[in-house]
Each structure stands twice: as structure tokens, then as C-alpha cells.
Ligand SMILES: Nc1ncnc2c1ncn2[C@@H]1O[C@H](COP(=O)(O)OP(=O)(O)OP(=O)(O)O)[C@@H](O)[C@H]1O
């Protein structure tokens with residue numbers, strides 16, 4: 001018989017600052033060596049549940065606990081944080097919060113040092129881990145110089161050396177490029193199989209986690225467990241849709257084509273999916289669906305000419321980057337972790353100065369303009385909300401830019417309230433930011449830039465950590481802004497987002513622009529996918545398996561169709 005390693009019984013938790021419990025009556029047993037995925041809308045309590053397991057609740061976040069939570073048959077209330085941390089290793093949602101060392105090597109070594117192992121053994125293990133996470137060339141680099149995804153890789157590495165029985169990952173894929181994300185999921189799987197570690201993953205990118213087998217998926221909503229079943233059974237049900245959780249793209253395509261999905265078809269894993277009964281329907285759907293129209297090209301709004309930049313003398317982070325963005329476009333910037341995407345946006349906003357090359361806005365050079373001058377017209381939303389937030393209250397944070405620009409109070413109130421409504425934050429307007437989930441915080445940072453009404457909006461991973469409803473709200477809101485003339489550039493690792501929302505993609509690899517093409521071309525081009533650490537879309541695989549003669553066109557048609565479906569929701 002399988003042994004329960006984590007066991008919640010009638011467990012309820014209320015944060016001290018909240019009036020109502022965040023977790024209600026949780027009954028859940030996770031067995032030794034199991035791999036469990038937890039999904040649910042933003043704010044549904046996934047991170048809180050994870051924090052109960054790793055002891056952050058109640059040791060860092062105090063509150064009121066009712067019922068029982070046992071780890072290895074020991075009541076967690078009776079344990080201390082140190083004892084729990086020896087059993088449960090965690091990769092947090094915001095990697096900035098968990099670095100201890102100054103350099104990459106020190107940080108990975110920290111877990112080992114604690115266990116008093118020999119210097120020699122430690123160096124070898126650090127080298128092994130850094131190879132696994134593809135960071136061996138950065139061992140001496142200081143943590144604050146790393147890109148967002150590189151930090152995430154180090155955080156993963158740190159916990160992997162720690163030989164614990166339970167590994168907990170809170171949004172491990174959020175900042176990782178698609179290929180590294182795939183690699184991370186494979187790595188987690190290998191550790192689980194080789195060491196019989198129990199693995200719990202909280203993640204919105206369901207399709208990416210299902211790259212490897214998962215034993216069970218727990219669906220949470222409003223602090224309760226609403227479903228606890230196998231991946232195949234879940235994907236054959238309506239539960240994901242009902243709870244606003246993104247379904248894999250190929251599942252969506254099957255539904256668009258009118259196919260009935262049953263658990264016996266193994267819908268959770270594309271390789272195992274039995275599409276025998278769907279082939280004909282998919283082919284018919286393909287024949288009757290239109291290709292996208294090619295858009296007209298109006299005037300360029302933002303031009304980059306031969307941009308070169310490096311953080312350190314003698315080394316170029318970006319080299320010879322040239323592109324032209326037309327007014328009203330919506331473009332993705334994609335590529336490997338550390339390729340230079342955030343750096344490019346910093347150059348555009350003036351946070352860093354180019355070594356050579358020019359940047360033009362509406363045909364006028366802005367390369368020498370200050371950050372302040374550029375910020376009137378170009379807004380930038382950074383990757384990590386915790387780096388952008390400086391106020392305690394939501395309203396004040398969103399109002400900050402307007403206050404600094406001397407906008408009259410009445411106008412500030414009107415603009416902030418309107419923006420909060422659009423971003424789904426109005427009900428929280430008088431809340432302290434500290435009581436928000438990560439996804440909610442991200443929306444606050446988007447609101448604080450949108451309120452300034454920029455001509456160009458650059459967003460670094462706008463939807464990382466968002467559930468389907470927030471994702472759709474944010475993206476549809478961006479589409480709406482875009483239709484009103486705001487040009488949008490989006491740095492993203494989310495191939496799903498890129499396909500569905502941005503017709504064009506700039507692909508950066510090792511500091512160079514390697515492709516400037518339509519999103520569906522990029523994601524069906526093996527060479528570019530490999531060079532830039534991207535991931536083929538499952539739609540392409542599905543089309544190949546359904547023997548559709550032009551699988552590339554299937555992807556393009558899906559996007560057109562999907563857009564039409566979304567229009568009917570509005
Ligand atoms: N430290 C805290 N103090 C008070 N309330 C909190 C705290 N952290 C989270 N909450 C509240 O608990 C609820 C659940 O948050 P939690 O972070 O567990 O959600 P989540 O499902 O992980 O969301 P996301 O997908 O956005 O990360 C939220 O409504 C949030 O307001």
C-alpha cells in the first residue's frame with residue numbers, strides 16, 4: 001500500500017490580516033513518490049497551500065489554523081521551520097526572495113555547506129548542478145546581474161542539490177524559456193524517478209508540465225479543492241474550462257473541430273493521444289477555416305538601427321539589432337534566457353545607453369533623450385512586480401506616476417479608478433499590496449503604467465503567473481488598447497500567448513536578431529526553434545498526426561478562428 005507523506009485533514013487557514021479563511025476544509029493526501037500538479041485561478045490559494053506544506057505558513061505568514069496537516073506523520077504545528085525545511089525543498093514563485101549567496105556558485109553551494117560536506121565534494125556537486133541547469137559559464141557571476149530566467153534556473157539548481165524527500169515548485173516555469181522549461185520538467189521528473197522524491201508543482205502552464213507524466217492534478221478554486229483526479233480524466237472533463245484554467249492548445253483545437261474527448265483517448269499527453277476518431281473532423285475543420293489576411297503596413301513608430309550594447313567592456317550583450325515596428329502593431333520578443341530581450345527594452349526606454357546604433361520614435365532620433373523624456377511616450381512593465389512596487393496601497397501605487405507629473409487630483413482619481421476597473425483591481429483598491437497574490441501584484445504594475453497612457457507599451461512577461469481569466473482579461477485589454485492605436489511589444493516565453501495574440505515575432509538568440517517573421521512561421525521552423533530555445537506548438541504536431549497536408553497553415557487557421565471565437569465573448 002502507498003504511504004501518505006503529506007496529509008491535510010479538515011484543514012482551514014486564515015491569514016491574520018484577512019477576515020475570511022483563504023483555505024477551507026482541505027482534505028488531501030499526497031503519497032510518497034507521487035507527482036502532483038496543483039492548478040487554479042489566481043488567488044485561489046495554491047501558493048498558500050504550498051506555504052502550509054513548507055512551513056512558511058505559519059512561521060513567516062501568521063494566521064489561524066484549524067484541523068490537521070501532517071508531514072511524514074508529524075503534525076506540522078508541532079515542528080519548527082528548520083525541521084520542515086529538511087523535509088521539504090521549495091522553489092518560490094519570486095526567485096529574488098530566496099537567494100542567499102552572492103554568486104551563482106555560492107548560492108548553489110549553500111544547501112551543501114549547511115550539511116558540512118568536504119570542499120572537494122561540494123565543488124563537484126556545484127559543477128554538476130550548474131551543468132544540469134546550463135549555468136556553468138556563470139558560476140562566478142553575481143546574482144543581481146542575471147536575467148530573470150537565469151535567476152530561476154539558479155533557484156531550481158539550489159533546491160536540486162538539497163536532498164529532501166519532498167520538492168515543492170511554485171510556478172517553476174514562469175521565467176524560463178520554453179526549451180529550458182521543458183528541460184526543467186524533464187529534470188524534475190528524473191529526480192523524482194531516481195530518488196523517489198515526492199513532487200508538488202503549482203503551475204499555470206499545464207500543457208508544459210504535462211510534457212512528462214503527472215500522477216494527479218488538484219484543481220483549486222476559492223480556497224477549496226474542486227477536483228482531484230488523473231490528468232486524462234481531467235482533460236476529458238469540463239472542469240478546466242469551468243474554473244478558467246488554460247487547456248492545452250491541441251485540446252482547444254479538437255474542441256473547435258467538434259470532437260468529443262474521452263479519457264480513453266489519453267488527452268493529457270499529445271504523444272499518446274488517440275486521434276483516430278478525430279482525424280476526419282480535424283481535416284474538415286481545416287478545409288472550411290480561413291487563412292488570416294495580411295495586414296496593411298502603416299508608418300513605422302519605433303525603429304532600431306544597428307544597436308550594440310554590453311554591460312562589461314569587451315563583451316557585447318546585444319549586437320547589430322535592427323528592426324522597424326509599425327504604428328498599431330502587436331509584436332512578441334522571444335528567445336532564450338539571457339539572450340538580451342530585457343536588455344533591448346532597457347535600451348529602448350533609456351535605462352541603459354547604447355554603445356552604437358540609433359533608436360527612432362516616429363522618425364525622430366531619441367537615442368540621446370533621457371529616461372524621463374522617453375517615459376512620456378514609452379511605458380515599460382518589468383518582469384518582476386516586486387521590483388516595481390514602491391507604495392503600500394494599491395491606489396497610491398497606480399496613482400504614483402500621475403502624482404509625480406503634477407496631474408490634478410480629480411483627474412488622478414478618475415484615471416486611476418478607470419484603470420483599476422479595466423485591470424480587474426477595482427474591488428481591491430483600498431487593499432495593501434502585501435495582501436495580494438503574485439498574479440494580482442503583476443496586474444497592479446501593469447495598471448500603474450497604463451494609467452500614463454503611453455504610445456508604446458513594452459511588457460516583460462505580462463501574463464507570467466496569471467490564470468486564464470486574468471490572462472484573457474489582460475490580453476483582451478491590451479488588444480483593445482492596441483486597436484485604439486497603442487503599439488505593443490511583449491517579451492514572452494509563452495508560445496501560446498505569442499501565437500494567439502501577436503501576429504509578428506522578433507526572435508533573439510545570443511544577442512542577435514535571428515528572425516523577424518510571423519509567429520506561426522517562427523513556431524514551425526525547427527532551426528529557429530532550436531537556436532532560440534523555443535518550443536514547437538502542439539497544434540503543429542496535432543496537424544501532422546491528423547495527416548493535414550499543410551500543418552503550418554493549420555496553425556495559422558487555428559489562430560484566425562480562435563480570434564473570431566474570442567470576439568464572440570466580448
Ligand atoms: N501574506 C498574505 N496576507 C494576507 N493575505 C494573503 C497573503 N498572501 C496571500 N493572501 C491572500 O490569499 C489569497 C490566495 O493567495 P495565493 O497566493 O495562495 O493564491 P494563488 O492561487 O497562488 O494565486 P496566483 O496564481 O495569483 O499566485 C489571495 O486572495 C490573497 O489576497
Ligand SMILES: Nc1ncnc2c1ncn2[C@@H]1O[C@H](COP(=O)(O)OP(=O)(O)OP(=O)(O)O)[C@@H](O)[C@H]1O
Nearest residue numbers: 145146147148149150311337338339340341342343
Ligand atoms: N545589470 C547587469 N550587469 C551585467 N550583466 C547583466 C546585467 N543584466 C543582464 N546581464 C546579462 O546580460 C545578458 C542578457 O540579459 P537579459 O536580462 O537582457 O536577458 P533576457 O533575454 O531578458 O533573459 P530572460 O528571458 O531570462 O529574462 C545575460 O547574460 C545577463 O546575465
